[in-house]
Amino acid sequence: MAIAQETKAHTHPKMKISSRSIVLWVGVVFMVVFCLAPALWQVLTSFKTNAAISALPTIYFPSFSDLTWDHYTSLGAGFWRYVFNSALVSLLSTLLCLGLGAPAAYTLARIKLPGESLILGGILIVSLFPYVLLFLGLLEIVKFVGLGNNYLALIVPYSAINLPLTILVLRSFFQQLPRDLEDSAKMDGYSTVQMLLKIMIPLTIPALVTTGILAFIFAWNEFIFALTFVTRDAMKTIPVAVAQIGGSSVYEIPYGPIAAATVVGTLPLLVLVLFFQRRIVQGITAGAVKG
Amino acid sequence: MTQDLIRQREQRIGWLLLTPALILLLFVFAYPIGRAFFLSLFTENLGTQLQPIFSGLSNYHRLIEDGRFWESLWNTSVFTGVSIFCELVLGMVFALILNQSFRGRGLVRTSALLPWALPTAVMGLAWAWIFNDQYGVVNDILSRFPFWETNITWLGDPTRAMLALIVADVWKTTPFIAILLLAGLQSIPEDLYEAHAIDGATPWQSFCQVTLPLLTPQIVIALLFRFAQSFGIFDLVQVMTGGGPAGATETVSIYIYATVRRYLDFGYGAALVVVTFVLLILAVVLAGFLLSKARINVSGGR
């Protein structure tokens, strides 16, 4: 029956190829342009000479003389260090966030606990607190625990800030999984933890990937905490490093090198997203229930 | 008592699974929030040599008369309301598109995530440059249309500056909503649509009657978090307008950040934090109440 469904889905568009697919492609084109145009402008800027960047009229299709690699070479090999720092902090904070968030979300979705709604309410309320305003209190904690200039000073807050979102999203996914699956697993002899690891988690991969990507990107791009908690140059993350890129004067904003740094700093992220978006595949629970 | 042994065991494991996350949340959130509530009852600024002096509710009294705070609150509300509305509509459209199967979907999905992936601080600069009245791309494109005023000072006019901020924010965060909704769409079984289509429903009807209700948990979560993020907007405004012109784009976060970090007025800053936080909670509670009136479960349950 499932096979029948799939083939049906393939033949379906053919019948209405005209109206439906035209609307779809118009939508796709609009979306791609909307999302990419400003980013591509940034890419173009990263290759333009300083003169071409501020030339009037605006240069959309630069000639060879308007193009340069200088902005990239000016970043220097040291920039990879910042990329590494960002990757490390983002990866660990994402793992921590998912590692703590998924069990918590499962518990809140399926295990009845006294005070459960209070906990849930607390998580909701905490998520409303503008995170920028946490920095002063956190600074004191960081200082007190002696975490200054330690990756943990970034990893822990990033995880915590993403935790409410992770918990709520995963919880709603756990709730949507058929309950029979868990009952079946219990009958088979899975303990709660094993069941979470072997059955529930594999089935919520789309949600895990989704929240994971969101958390990872947040950590990758966060600025204020990264600026405040880490001052040692070797441990700075990309956004802070970009803020340190200098022009010929303190007043000048060096658009070219900043654009280049953005491109270099975002490419790893894109590769990651490109790789993981396949995991957000349709119908991972198909076949679990019903004929 | 033996009757509940299994339940007790299950609950014990539940607490074990839940506690680490709660500890982390407490560790990061409890102290700063509690500290704000505590400090808001003290005067601690340059006038007191940065020593806390108990002053009761005087900070709150001062806050009520602080036009700048209420103006920034209004600015933030306008910004939040307009941008979230646009993001939700666009994000839903994006999610529906990305949920279709077509050639190159992987690339399109990735490109749809790109705005979210680019650092806000940097893209704020880029947007400021795009909206620049002399060199900006926006004016350059507009000037190619006849009858358009050229050299519009986007960031120099209160309304237009707000508009520019909203455009930049919508661009930046629509992917956030889109990907959350997309993940939600993935969990809606295909056969529901087929059953509905067999019943003779138009696509619009099945959207309203199948997609929307089943997507409610994700929509509510996305809205909630965008609301919180948007209300706390900081770096984008800081970089693009710095709160100007004439404070027309100053948001609450910007004001509080300045009060605490630049004016060193800690007690008053804490009072600002507390009031903002409480107002946000009230707004969400109210929204939740209205939603539950509309028989939608906020927490995502059934």
Added chain:
Amino acid sequence: MSQSYLSRLGRACARITLWPSGLKISGLKILEAVRGKIAAVFTVLGRGHSRGVKVRWFKFGAWIVGTLVLLQWLVVPGFSQSPVKIQVMMQALEANQWQEMEAAFEEANPDIDLELVEAPNATNLVEDLYTSAFLLGDSPYDLVYLDIVWVPKFAAAGWLMDLSDRLSPEDEADFLDGDLAGGRYQEGLYRIPFRSDGGMLYYRTDLLAQAGYDPPRTFDDLIQISQSVQEQGLAQWGYLWQGQQYEGLAAMFVEILRGHGAFWVDPDSLEVGLDQPNAIAAVEFLRSTIEKGISPPGVTTYAEEETRRLFQNGNTLFLRNWPYVAGLAADSPIADQFAIQPMVHLPGEESGACQGGWGLGISATTPHPDEAWRVIEFITSREVQKQFILDTRYVPSRRSLFNDPDIVAAYDYYPQLLEVVENSVLRPPIAQYAQASDILQRYLSAAITGRMTPEAAMQAAARETRNVLGRA
């Protein structure tokens, strides 16, 4: 098996820097103590009959911790013991420019290790970073590299050391008055100026010659000449200034205020002068440059760089900006076609250049004030400063350097520059300057964008400023 894993883990945890330093010593003990409990937890998780799972959990945990340990060792360079470390933080851009001075200093003073910590180039972020460091008590920075407007706040907060006794009379005489004044707060001296800065008027010599005008002296001159040059089609815009809502707006405005004989805040009496008629006239002047089409409407969104680029593109007659433009414009299409002079003023009033610039202060909590002072002495000494100026084209803080033959040979306009910076005007040196400046920026921005009339805006600004000053 699991036991040995844990004890190994414990020993590893106690060593690594990832483990919070405050807990470093007790780390092993704590872990030993909770070991039994952790094992119990894992037993519950693994539920009796699944011993394989239990082992796997440990392996998993060990993997994660092991990876962290490894990364941490890779990443954190070992601490090497050095003589006396003196740390100072500054914009990354400037830290690079300081490299040679740093090397020279360390060569001359082997017992001191001067460390430059790089910060972002936005000055407000540097201020934030210093602020955070001081708020936490013992700042890691022994020296503070200060923008002139931070001095009152940092001094009032008690973060800086009074340097009055340390400065020699000869140096005191050589430093520019405005720069020294900017380093004072109440009775003390908290900052030794290193490089100066001041706002001034750039004008296009070629366009003025073509139109047959002398450089302007008064505000009326400036408007008249601009309109005439614009009418003749020689330039698109007459006058560029910084109108974005940011600190530069306040800096620019104090010059206009001085030119109108008005003042912002009197630092001694804390009197506010923003709502006096001549202050309102100053705002009306700025507004009129937009209304008369002399300045582009977008000027209300411009900071230094936007105005410089527009000026360098060649379509503008006058520009108010800092000295750094002179160096950059010399490499642009308008090279040799511009000159500088002090800001214009009303007849009978004086021109004023907003005093900017950076200098060094000593952190109140540093354990090495004497070593820090040696750094200041070295860096601000005439010879070192001279070399730095020659390398970077910054403005010196010592009078004697403006007419130094080597410097004049390199930069011929420095004698004129001295004339500009000698007439400097300070932004009010009050502890609440940041707040006062924000108030002014908001209302000034409202006035020049036409949201409020100049009169209403200045009255509101004055009222709020008085509130702030009265409160503290």
Added chain:
Amino acid sequence: MATLTLKELRKQFTPEVVPVKNITLTVEDGEFLTLLGPSGCGKSTLLRLIAGLEQPTAGTVWVGEQNLNAVNPGDRNMAMVFQSYALYPHMTVADNISTSLKLRQVPPAEITQRVRTVADKLDISHLLGRKPRSLSGGQRQRVALARALVRKPDVFLLDEPLSNLDALLREQVRGELKQLFESQNRPVVYVTHDQIEAMTLSSKVAVLLDGLVQQLDPPSRIYTHPANKFVAGFVGSPQMNLLTLDCQGKVAKLGHCEIPLPPLAQVPKLIDLGIRPEALSVKGSEVSDQELVIGGKVFLSENFGRETLVSLRVEGSQDVIRALIPPDQTWNPEYTKLVVPFSSLHWFDAETGDRL
């Protein structure tokens, strides 16, 4: 080897919602107990109580001499087949089947052996490497069965395992199930709302309503001697004719008919009469005195092919009686007489519904 015993089980969710009120049952080895009842009668909850997926509010579950109340579902050594099959979608068929054995630390060689045996028996050997997604409904159902059988559990629990199959397949699988579980010689508890399944498969049927067992008997006795009006109406298709009649003396009045009452201690005012449609026939030439004759007008006839269901309005009353008669039999459209042996009449107390 094992006996499943339920003692005074009760499950209460809220004061109003009590799906299982007080149930005591025993299922021996080789017995096939079907819990039969309409939806909401508590049969699924009862099954989940046995499995340990729900905790009883009161009462106990025993296998042999062991009280299972504090034992986790996975440790009860019961296997359950779910209505939705609940296959793990991310595992292959082989993994789905072998998971429970792996968790019980069965040696790998034995696992392979047992999986192969059960797959052969259910004819799914060729599917072992596939994922549930690519299986048909019938195949999934077999995998779900295999998953239960491979464990050789103490007790089998089946929750409407056939309800998601189409009618044809259902009939076929029903037969196979019967053979399969007869050979297992274990207690089987089977939940269904389908009376045909209950009748064909079970050695014992418990008819449930409102959380209480209405009747616990072998299927044939459930059919021939329904314990009360509910069971009588629920079991049998087409449904039994149930008429509420006035009593006068020792007879009950149905239209012009006077039907002698069974021997009763006390004659009630009203009494319920039940007649199975298949017990009625169109009156032949002769009527024995062991038969009741009911006359009336046929106003509806439905031809099922194998037989015809005629609906007749009883002469002198508004009551309707339906009868199942051979398709070739004819009747007088204006006035037809139906006969039924007195022995096929079922009497029920009008108030309590109990069989008299």
